[in-house]
Amino acid sequence: MAVRVGVLGATGAVGQRLIQLLEPHPDFDIAALTASDSSAGKTYRQAAKWRVDSPIPTDIGEMTVTATEPGEVPDDVDLLFSSLPSSIGAEVEPAFCEAGYVVSSNSSNSRMAEDVPLVIPEINADHLDLLEVQRDERGWDGALVKNPNCSTITFVPTLAAIAEYGLEKVHVSTLQAVSGAGYDGVSSMEIIDNAIPYIGSEEDKLETESRKLLGEFDGAELSHNGMSVSASCNRIPTIDGHLENVWVETEDELTPADAAEAMRAFPSLDLRSSPEPLIHVFDEPDRPQPRMDRTVGDGMAIAAGGLQETPFGLQYNCLAHNTIRGAAGASVLNGELLLENGYL
Numbered sequence: 001m002a003v004r005v006g007v008l009g010a011t012g013a014v015g016q017r018l019i020q021l022l023e024p025h026p027d028f029d030i031a032a033l034t035a036s037d038s039s040a041g042k043t044y045r046q047a048a049k050w051r052v053d054s055p056i057p058t059d060i061g062e063m064t065v066t067a068t069e070p071g072e073v074p075d076d077v078d079l080l081f082s083s084l085p086s087s088i089g090a091e092v093e094p095a096f097c098e099a100g101y102v103v104s105s106n107s108s109n110s111r112m113a114e115d116v117p118l119v120i121p122e123i124n125a126d127h128l129d130l131l132e133v134q135r136d137e138r139g140w141d142g143a144l145v146k147n148p149n150c151s152t153i154t155f156v157p158t159l160a161a162i163a164e165y166g167l168e169k170v171h172v173s174t175l176q177a178v179s180g181a182g183y184d185g186v187s188s189m190e191i192i193d194n195a196i197p198y199i200g201s202e203e204d205k206l207e208t209e210s211r212k213l214l215g216e217f218d219g220a221e222l223s224h225n226g227m228s229v230s231a232s233c234n235r236i237p238t239i240d241g242h243l244e245n246v247w248v249e250t251e252d253e254l255t256p257a258d259a260a261e262a263m264r265a266f267p268s269l270d271l272r273s274s275p276e277p278l279i280h281v282f283d284e285p286d287r288p289q290p291r292m293d294r295t296v297g298d299g300m301a302i303a304a305g306g307l308q309e310t311p312f313g314l315q316y317n318c319l320a321h322n323t324i325r326g327a328a329g330a331s332v333l334n335g336e337l338l339l340e341n342g343y344l
Protein backbone atom coordinates (compact mmCIF):
# COMPACT_ATOMS: atom_id res chain seq x y z
CA MET A 1 0.00 0.00 0.00
CA ALA A 2 1.23 3.49 -0.84
CA VAL A 3 2.50 5.64 2.05
CA ARG A 4 0.33 8.71 2.71
CA VAL A 5 2.45 11.83 2.34
CA GLY A 6 2.08 15.60 2.65
CA VAL A 7 3.88 18.57 1.13
CA LEU A 8 4.76 21.55 3.37
CA GLY A 9 5.13 24.71 1.27
CA ALA A 10 3.20 22.99 -1.53
CA THR A 11 2.43 26.15 -3.52
CA GLY A 12 6.04 27.27 -4.12
CA ALA A 13 8.54 26.48 -6.88
CA VAL A 14 9.89 23.35 -5.17
CA GLY A 15 6.45 22.38 -3.80
CA GLN A 16 5.06 22.29 -7.34
CA ARG A 17 7.91 20.07 -8.50
CA LEU A 18 7.26 17.81 -5.52
CA ILE A 19 3.64 17.45 -6.59
CA GLN A 20 4.67 16.77 -10.18
CA LEU A 21 6.99 13.95 -9.01
CA LEU A 22 4.82 12.53 -6.21
CA GLU A 23 1.46 12.42 -7.99
CA PRO A 24 2.41 9.52 -10.33
CA HIS A 25 4.72 7.88 -7.74
CA PRO A 26 3.53 4.34 -6.94
CA ASP A 27 4.89 4.33 -3.36
CA PHE A 28 3.44 7.66 -2.25
CA ASP A 29 -0.10 9.04 -2.07
CA ILE A 30 -0.50 12.82 -1.59
CA ALA A 31 -2.89 13.38 1.31
CA ALA A 32 -2.01 16.85 2.65
CA LEU A 33 -0.89 20.18 1.19
CA THR A 34 0.15 23.11 3.37
CA ALA A 35 1.33 26.67 2.75
CA SER A 36 1.15 30.09 4.45
CA ASP A 37 -1.94 31.40 6.19
CA SER A 38 -2.80 33.45 3.09
CA SER A 39 -3.23 30.21 1.07
CA ALA A 40 -4.94 28.19 3.81
CA GLY A 41 -8.59 27.36 3.06
CA LYS A 42 -8.21 27.81 -0.72
CA THR A 43 -8.21 24.96 -3.20
CA TYR A 44 -4.72 24.17 -4.43
CA ARG A 45 -5.70 25.46 -7.89
CA GLN A 46 -6.67 28.83 -6.38
CA ALA A 47 -3.65 29.06 -4.07
CA ALA A 48 -0.80 28.00 -6.36
CA LYS A 49 0.47 30.02 -9.29
CA TRP A 50 1.23 26.77 -11.15
CA ARG A 51 4.30 27.08 -13.38
CA VAL A 52 5.79 23.65 -13.93
CA ASP A 53 5.73 22.07 -17.37
CA SER A 54 2.69 19.78 -16.95
CA PRO A 55 -0.91 20.55 -15.92
CA ILE A 56 -1.98 20.52 -12.25
CA PRO A 57 -3.23 16.97 -11.60
CA THR A 58 -7.06 17.33 -11.36
CA ASP A 59 -7.49 15.71 -7.94
CA ILE A 60 -4.62 17.79 -6.50
CA GLY A 61 -6.10 21.02 -7.89
CA GLU A 62 -9.30 20.34 -5.90
CA MET A 63 -7.56 19.60 -2.57
CA THR A 64 -7.81 22.23 0.15
CA VAL A 65 -4.55 23.82 1.27
CA THR A 66 -4.14 24.04 5.05
CA ALA A 67 -1.95 26.10 7.34
CA THR A 68 1.47 24.61 8.12
CA GLU A 69 0.81 23.25 11.60
CA PRO A 70 0.91 19.66 12.89
CA GLY A 71 -2.77 19.81 13.97
CA GLU A 72 -3.79 20.51 10.34
CA VAL A 73 -2.20 17.36 8.87
CA PRO A 74 -4.08 14.04 9.22
CA ASP A 75 -2.55 11.56 11.67
CA ASP A 76 -2.39 8.80 9.07
CA VAL A 77 0.08 10.81 7.00
CA ASP A 78 3.52 9.29 7.67
CA LEU A 79 5.93 11.32 5.57
CA LEU A 80 6.12 15.06 4.91
CA PHE A 81 8.17 16.63 2.16
CA SER A 82 9.16 20.13 3.23
CA SER A 83 9.88 22.99 0.84
CA LEU A 84 9.35 25.87 3.23
CA PRO A 85 11.49 29.02 3.47
CA SER A 86 14.26 28.05 5.92
CA SER A 87 13.16 30.54 8.61
CA ILE A 88 9.73 28.87 8.64
CA GLY A 89 11.22 25.37 8.39
CA ALA A 90 13.34 26.09 11.47
CA GLU A 91 10.18 26.87 13.43
CA VAL A 92 7.79 24.19 12.26
CA GLU A 93 9.81 21.13 11.13
CA PRO A 94 10.82 20.19 14.73
CA ALA A 95 7.17 20.53 15.78
CA PHE A 96 6.11 18.06 13.05
CA CYS A 97 8.88 15.63 14.07
CA GLU A 98 7.83 15.88 17.70
CA ALA A 99 4.26 15.13 16.63
CA GLY A 100 5.52 11.87 15.05
CA TYR A 101 5.92 12.79 11.37
CA VAL A 102 8.99 11.85 9.36
CA VAL A 103 10.14 14.96 7.44
CA SER A 104 12.26 14.91 4.27
CA SER A 105 13.28 18.53 3.85
CA ASN A 106 14.83 20.86 1.27
CA SER A 107 15.10 23.86 3.56
CA SER A 108 18.57 24.88 4.71
CA ASN A 109 17.75 25.08 8.45
CA SER A 110 19.39 22.29 10.52
CA ARG A 111 21.35 20.90 7.56
CA MET A 112 24.57 21.21 9.55
CA ALA A 113 23.14 20.05 12.90
CA GLU A 114 25.23 17.17 14.27
CA ASP A 115 22.28 14.81 14.65
CA VAL A 116 20.55 15.61 11.35
CA PRO A 117 21.49 13.40 8.39
CA LEU A 118 22.26 15.35 5.23
CA VAL A 119 21.83 12.75 2.52
CA ILE A 120 22.35 12.12 -1.18
CA PRO A 121 21.38 8.41 -1.23
CA GLU A 122 23.91 7.37 -3.89
CA ILE A 123 26.73 9.05 -1.93
CA ASN A 124 26.13 8.59 1.79
CA ALA A 125 23.02 6.45 2.44
CA ASP A 126 24.74 5.12 5.58
CA HIS A 127 24.41 8.58 7.20
CA LEU A 128 20.65 7.92 7.48
CA ASP A 129 21.40 5.83 10.58
CA LEU A 130 22.17 9.12 12.33
CA LEU A 131 18.38 9.19 12.80
CA GLU A 132 18.80 6.72 15.67
CA VAL A 133 21.09 9.23 17.42
CA GLN A 134 18.61 12.01 16.61
CA ARG A 135 15.67 10.11 18.10
CA ASP A 136 17.66 9.25 21.24
CA GLU A 137 18.75 12.84 21.74
CA ARG A 138 15.52 14.61 20.87
CA GLY A 139 12.98 12.03 22.02
CA TRP A 140 11.10 12.31 18.72
CA ASP A 141 8.81 9.62 17.31
CA GLY A 142 9.25 11.37 13.98
CA ALA A 143 12.54 12.17 12.26
CA LEU A 144 14.20 14.91 10.20
CA VAL A 145 16.36 14.20 7.16
CA LYS A 146 17.73 16.89 4.85
CA ASN A 147 18.91 17.03 1.29
CA PRO A 148 21.69 19.49 0.47
CA ASN A 149 21.53 22.83 -1.26
CA CYS A 150 20.90 22.60 -5.03
CA SER A 151 24.40 23.77 -5.96
CA THR A 152 26.08 21.42 -3.45
CA ILE A 153 24.21 18.45 -4.88
CA THR A 154 25.49 19.30 -8.37
CA PHE A 155 29.22 18.87 -7.70
CA VAL A 156 29.44 16.49 -4.72
CA PRO A 157 28.58 13.32 -6.71
CA THR A 158 31.48 14.07 -9.07
CA LEU A 159 33.81 14.44 -6.08
CA ALA A 160 32.52 11.19 -4.57
CA ALA A 161 33.40 9.43 -7.82
CA ILE A 162 37.07 10.50 -7.60
CA ALA A 163 37.40 10.47 -3.79
CA GLU A 164 39.63 7.39 -3.83
CA TYR A 165 42.40 9.58 -5.29
CA GLY A 166 42.42 11.63 -2.06
CA LEU A 167 40.57 14.96 -2.24
CA GLU A 168 42.75 17.80 -1.01
CA LYS A 169 41.62 21.14 -2.43
CA VAL A 170 38.44 21.93 -4.33
CA HIS A 171 37.42 25.21 -5.93
CA VAL A 172 33.95 25.50 -7.41
CA SER A 173 32.46 28.43 -9.30
CA THR A 174 28.72 28.30 -10.00
CA LEU A 175 26.43 29.69 -12.73
CA GLN A 176 23.04 29.31 -11.07
CA ALA A 177 19.57 29.49 -12.62
CA VAL A 178 16.95 31.98 -11.44
CA SER A 179 14.49 29.28 -10.31
CA GLY A 180 16.93 28.53 -7.50
CA ALA A 181 15.82 31.75 -5.82
CA GLY A 182 12.09 30.87 -5.90
CA TYR A 183 9.46 32.72 -7.96
CA ASP A 184 9.86 36.03 -6.21
CA GLY A 185 13.62 35.71 -5.76
CA VAL A 186 15.26 37.77 -8.51
CA SER A 187 13.44 40.47 -10.47
CA SER A 188 13.65 40.52 -14.26
CA MET A 189 15.17 44.03 -14.12
CA GLU A 190 18.03 42.63 -12.04
CA ILE A 191 18.85 39.54 -14.07
CA ILE A 192 18.08 40.14 -17.77
CA ASP A 193 21.28 41.09 -19.65
CA ASN A 194 23.21 40.51 -16.44
CA ALA A 195 25.02 38.16 -14.08
CA ILE A 196 25.11 38.67 -10.30
CA PRO A 197 28.33 37.51 -8.62
CA TYR A 198 26.74 37.09 -5.20
CA ILE A 199 24.11 34.76 -3.74
CA GLY A 200 23.63 35.35 -0.01
CA SER A 201 24.99 32.51 2.23
CA GLU A 202 25.36 30.21 -0.78
CA GLU A 203 29.17 29.91 -0.78
CA ASP A 204 29.21 28.80 2.84
CA LYS A 205 26.63 26.10 2.06
CA LEU A 206 28.76 24.58 -0.70
CA GLU A 207 31.87 24.69 1.47
CA THR A 208 30.36 23.12 4.59
CA GLU A 209 27.68 20.76 3.23
CA SER A 210 30.14 19.08 0.83
CA ARG A 211 32.46 18.22 3.74
CA LYS A 212 29.57 16.81 5.77
CA LEU A 213 28.26 14.73 2.85
CA LEU A 214 31.67 13.20 2.19
CA GLY A 215 32.36 12.64 5.90
CA GLU A 216 32.30 9.34 7.76
CA PHE A 217 29.67 8.07 10.18
CA ASP A 218 30.94 5.58 12.75
CA GLY A 219 27.51 4.65 14.13
CA ALA A 220 27.58 7.36 16.79
CA GLU A 221 29.24 10.47 15.33
CA LEU A 222 29.82 11.98 11.96
CA SER A 223 33.28 13.35 11.10
CA HIS A 224 33.49 15.79 8.22
CA ASN A 225 35.81 15.29 5.25
CA GLY A 226 39.15 17.10 5.64
CA MET A 227 39.36 18.54 2.10
CA SER A 228 39.39 22.34 1.72
CA VAL A 229 36.60 23.77 -0.42
CA SER A 230 36.33 27.27 -1.80
CA ALA A 231 33.18 28.35 -3.64
CA SER A 232 32.16 31.40 -5.65
CA CYS A 233 28.51 31.68 -6.63
CA ASN A 234 26.92 33.56 -9.53
CA ARG A 235 23.30 33.98 -10.60
CA ILE A 236 22.77 33.99 -14.38
CA PRO A 237 19.63 34.36 -16.54
CA THR A 238 18.88 30.67 -17.17
CA ILE A 239 15.55 29.35 -15.90
CA ASP A 240 16.59 25.89 -14.61
CA GLY A 241 19.89 24.02 -14.29
CA HIS A 242 22.95 25.00 -12.26
CA LEU A 243 26.23 24.79 -14.21
CA GLU A 244 29.46 24.64 -12.18
CA ASN A 245 33.19 24.85 -12.98
CA VAL A 246 35.29 22.72 -10.65
CA TRP A 247 39.04 22.45 -9.98
CA VAL A 248 40.26 19.57 -7.79
CA GLU A 249 43.72 18.82 -6.39
CA THR A 250 44.15 15.22 -5.29
CA GLU A 251 46.78 13.40 -3.25
CA ASP A 252 47.33 10.76 -5.96
CA GLU A 253 47.82 11.57 -9.61
CA LEU A 254 44.47 11.77 -11.41
CA THR A 255 44.30 12.11 -15.19
CA PRO A 256 41.19 13.43 -16.98
CA ALA A 257 40.71 9.97 -18.53
CA ASP A 258 40.82 8.28 -15.10
CA ALA A 259 38.37 10.83 -13.71
CA ALA A 260 35.95 10.35 -16.63
CA GLU A 261 36.09 6.59 -16.16
CA ALA A 262 35.50 6.86 -12.40
CA MET A 263 32.53 9.19 -12.93
CA ARG A 264 30.97 6.95 -15.59
CA ALA A 265 31.39 3.90 -13.37
CA PHE A 266 30.04 5.49 -10.20
CA PRO A 267 27.01 3.39 -9.22
CA SER A 268 23.41 4.52 -8.89
CA LEU A 269 21.00 2.78 -6.50
CA ASP A 270 18.09 0.44 -6.87
CA LEU A 271 15.62 3.17 -5.89
CA ARG A 272 12.93 4.44 -8.29
CA SER A 273 14.32 7.95 -8.62
CA SER A 274 18.00 7.03 -8.82
CA PRO A 275 19.08 7.39 -12.48
CA GLU A 276 21.29 5.00 -14.39
CA PRO A 277 23.95 6.24 -14.94
CA LEU A 278 24.16 8.68 -12.05
CA ILE A 279 26.84 10.76 -13.79
CA HIS A 280 26.61 11.31 -17.53
CA VAL A 281 30.04 12.32 -18.86
CA PHE A 282 30.11 14.19 -22.18
CA ASP A 283 33.10 13.98 -24.54
CA GLU A 284 32.03 17.10 -26.46
CA PRO A 285 34.05 20.08 -25.15
CA ASP A 286 31.04 22.45 -25.11
CA ARG A 287 28.79 20.27 -22.91
CA PRO A 288 27.02 20.08 -20.52
CA GLN A 289 24.79 23.10 -21.17
CA PRO A 290 21.77 24.04 -19.01
CA ARG A 291 19.13 24.21 -21.76
CA MET A 292 20.24 21.02 -23.49
CA ASP A 293 21.36 18.81 -20.61
CA ARG A 294 19.37 19.66 -17.48
CA THR A 295 16.92 16.83 -18.13
CA VAL A 296 19.46 13.97 -18.41
CA GLY A 297 18.14 11.06 -16.37
CA ASP A 298 14.73 12.82 -16.11
CA GLY A 299 16.46 15.68 -14.28
CA MET A 300 17.95 13.33 -11.65
CA ALA A 301 21.37 12.69 -13.23
CA ILE A 302 24.49 14.83 -12.97
CA ALA A 303 26.03 15.87 -16.30
CA ALA A 304 29.79 16.40 -16.49
CA GLY A 305 32.28 17.35 -19.19
CA GLY A 306 35.28 19.45 -20.16
CA LEU A 307 37.71 17.31 -18.14
CA GLN A 308 41.25 18.60 -18.47
CA GLU A 309 44.54 18.94 -16.60
CA THR A 310 45.48 22.43 -15.36
CA PRO A 311 48.13 23.92 -13.03
CA PHE A 312 45.36 23.92 -10.40
CA GLY A 313 44.61 20.20 -10.74
CA LEU A 314 41.81 18.48 -12.61
CA GLN A 315 39.27 20.88 -14.11
CA TYR A 316 35.75 19.98 -15.28
CA ASN A 317 32.19 21.29 -15.57
CA CYS A 318 29.08 19.74 -14.06
CA LEU A 319 25.38 20.46 -14.23
CA ALA A 320 22.18 19.37 -12.49
CA HIS A 321 18.53 20.37 -12.64
CA ASN A 322 18.22 22.54 -9.53
CA THR A 323 14.53 22.03 -8.77
CA ILE A 324 14.55 18.28 -9.59
CA ARG A 325 17.90 16.68 -8.54
CA GLY A 326 18.72 19.84 -6.59
CA ALA A 327 15.50 19.99 -4.58
CA ALA A 328 12.19 18.12 -5.10
CA GLY A 329 13.70 14.98 -6.68
CA ALA A 330 16.37 14.87 -3.97
CA SER A 331 13.69 14.87 -1.25
CA VAL A 332 11.64 12.22 -3.02
CA LEU A 333 14.75 10.04 -3.34
CA ASN A 334 15.39 10.50 0.39
CA GLY A 335 11.75 9.47 0.95
CA GLU A 336 12.39 6.29 -1.05
CA LEU A 337 15.50 5.62 1.06
CA LEU A 338 13.52 6.16 4.29
CA LEU A 339 10.92 3.70 3.02
CA GLU A 340 13.53 1.12 2.05
CA ASN A 341 15.20 1.43 5.44
CA GLY A 342 12.01 0.88 7.44
CA TYR A 343 11.54 4.42 8.76
CA LEU A 344 7.96 4.60 7.38
Ligand SMILES: NC(=O)c1ccc[n+]([C@@H]2O[C@H](COP(=O)([O-])OP(=O)(O)OC[C@H]3O[C@@H](n4cnc5c(N)ncnc54)[C@H](OP(=O)(O)O)[C@@H]3O)[C@@H](O)[C@H]2O)c1
Pocket residue numbers: 008009010011012013014015034035036037038039040047068083084085086088106107108148149150179180181182183184322323326327
Ligand atom coordinates in the same frame (compact mmCIF):
# COMPACT_ATOMS: atom_id res chain seq x y z
N1 LIG B 1 14.22 26.68 -5.82
C1 LIG B 1 15.25 25.82 -5.73
O1 LIG B 1 15.90 25.46 -6.74
C2 LIG B 1 15.65 25.27 -4.40
C3 LIG B 1 16.63 24.31 -4.38
C4 LIG B 1 17.00 23.75 -3.17
C5 LIG B 1 16.39 24.16 -2.02
N2 LIG B 1 15.43 25.12 -2.03
C6 LIG B 1 14.82 25.50 -0.76
O2 LIG B 1 13.46 25.04 -0.75
C7 LIG B 1 12.65 25.95 -0.01
C8 LIG B 1 11.50 26.43 -0.89
O3 LIG B 1 12.02 27.15 -1.99
P1 LIG B 1 11.06 27.65 -3.16
O4 LIG B 1 11.98 28.11 -4.23
O5 LIG B 1 10.03 26.64 -3.49
O6 LIG B 1 10.33 28.91 -2.44
P2 LIG B 1 8.96 29.63 -2.84
O7 LIG B 1 8.65 29.45 -4.27
O8 LIG B 1 9.07 31.00 -2.30
O9 LIG B 1 7.82 28.83 -1.97
C9 LIG B 1 7.72 28.92 -0.57
C10 LIG B 1 6.59 28.05 -0.04
O10 LIG B 1 6.53 28.20 1.39
C11 LIG B 1 5.24 28.73 1.77
N3 LIG B 1 5.37 29.69 2.87
C12 LIG B 1 5.92 30.92 2.82
N4 LIG B 1 5.81 31.53 4.03
C13 LIG B 1 5.20 30.65 4.85
C14 LIG B 1 4.80 30.68 6.22
N5 LIG B 1 4.99 31.76 6.98
N6 LIG B 1 4.18 29.59 6.74
C15 LIG B 1 3.96 28.50 5.97
N7 LIG B 1 4.29 28.42 4.66
C16 LIG B 1 4.92 29.47 4.12
C17 LIG B 1 4.69 29.40 0.55
O11 LIG B 1 3.27 29.45 0.65
P3 LIG B 1 2.39 30.67 0.00
O12 LIG B 1 2.24 30.35 -1.46
O13 LIG B 1 1.10 30.57 0.74
O14 LIG B 1 3.14 31.93 0.27
C18 LIG B 1 5.19 28.45 -0.55
O15 LIG B 1 4.37 27.30 -0.57
C19 LIG B 1 13.58 27.07 0.47
O16 LIG B 1 14.02 26.78 1.78
C20 LIG B 1 14.73 27.00 -0.52
O17 LIG B 1 15.92 27.52 0.01
C21 LIG B 1 15.04 25.68 -3.20
